[in-house]
Amino acid sequence: MKTKKMAGVLAATAALAILGAGQANADVGPFLTPFIDPGCLCAGLLPGQVQMGVEPESPLVTHYIQGNWTASNPDAAAKVRYFTLRQRLSITDLGAALERDLGPLQYGTYRDHPSFTTRVLDNGRDYTQMTAFLDGDRAVTLTGWGASPEDAEGALATLARTFQIL
Numbered sequence: 001m002k003t004k005k006m007a008g009v010l011a012a013t014a015a016l017a018i019l020g021a022g023q024a025n026a027d028v029g030p031f032l033t034p035f036i037d038p039g040c041l042c043a044g045l046l047p048g049q050v051q052m053g054v055e056p057e058s059p060l061v062t063h064y065i066q067g068n069w070t071a072s073n074p075d076a077a078a079k080v081r082y083f084t085l086r087q088r089l090s091i092t093d094l095g096a097a098l099e100r101d102l103g104p105l106q107y108g109t110y111r112d113h114p115s116f117t118t119r120v121l122d123n124g125r126d127y128t129q130m131t132a133f134l135d136g137d138r139a140v141t142l143t144g145w146g147a148s149p150e151d152a153e154g155a156l157a158t159l160a161r162t163f164q165i166l
Helices: 002-020 091-102 149-162
Strands: 034-037 042-046 048-056 061-069 076-084 105-110 113-118 128-134 138-146
Touching: 034 048, 042 061, 042 149, 061 091, 076 113, 076 149, 091 105, 091 113, 091 128, 105 128, 128 149, 138 149
Parallel strands: none
Antiparallel strands: 034 042, 048 061, 061 076, 076 138, 105 113, 113 128, 128 138
């Protein structure tokens, strides 16, 4: 029964996202590849080929779902990461631990979950922007990547519109 529900949610998510996601920037095309992750209890759409796995260097056993991250398309990619927190944290506690590296954060909510969003980060040859939120004892990050600041913002905006917590 749960599998049928998850499949139904994914199909509805895909249909709505394809019809309503739009484009935030001319270089960020629509995200058309559906994903569902029973470990994350999430679904959505990503650009290009979707890859899933565990980051081997992560001490927190960080799982990832990424689209177009290693593809030749230089314009946009997106990634979802999630991990279980070892202790209960507020979003401001998590933000305070990261603000030194990420710069000022904008706090708010993402789908009724406490969240923060970074400014667009210049990585030298590319740009990223991230939204992080807490869902119970899990931390989830949505990251947009691009060849320009606008592409990174557009990739994050498109991912955020299609991402669903099941």
